[in-house]
Amino acid sequence: MTEQSAEGASRTDRVELHDPIALAAFEGWNDAGDAASGAVAHLAEVWAADPVVALDPEPYHDFQVNRPTVSIGEDGRHRITWPTTRISRALPPGAERDVVLVRGIEPSMRWRTFTEEILGHLHQLGVRTLVTLGAMLADVPHTRPIPVTSTSEDEELLRRLALERSRYEGPTGIVGVLQHAARASGLPALSLWAAVPHYVGQSPSPKAVLALLGRVEELIGVPIPLGDLVEEARAWEHGVDELAGEDEEIGEYVRQLEQAKDTADLPEATGEAIARDFERYLRRRGEGSPG
16 A cells, blocks of 8 residues: 555454444446535544545556645645545444445446455444445436435345335446445445436536435434535525526426426325335334344
């Protein structure tokens, strides 16, 4: 490990945690609107997470794609920060279990070795459940709540948390590979995906961050401090409103999406969905949080 990337690192087999659950997100293909990585970064800040280990980026990243950055420290000396994946730990106020946070960048190469290293650390830390966060571009209106899909391939989690079984087929990112590898290693895993309006998917989406945090809050069972996120989400939505108002084509498209969404949400169209939500609520009351 290089000197710069080793800062703050420690051996995961020396860290003792209580019944930990892991939350993981990666910048890149899985992270529309920076929603997933933004959610984990927010948690690391409000929970004052402590660094545990930083992966050596040399085997995994093309530094011409993800370049290191230079900054000047308080001592006036230049410092290089390498793009990598960092694992930290936190004990949220009011929680009875530790949370392990994994935040990084989708690697450019050696994905199987990368996932093996991540999972090796999680197993050493005693993680009981892995929750991966992702965000995808979708045909959804920015004026409505951001949908979050919760899926798993683990039979016990599917039953206990009333999750959906993933039916996706096609190209996948590091989140999908990590989910598959976790299942193969015996680590129960589920995935949360936020749907980000594709017509504003290039900018940070605090509304999608809020949606993911809301689902995480349900899973861990303790409130998450939101800070300025609510106001940032309102400002984001207001800015997109102005964009739609100035561009007739975008405005008409948003109205079509709103109509389609509202029609799908009519009671007669969503009886089964309401029943599933109620069943999920009852199961959560009776059986608690994951892992």
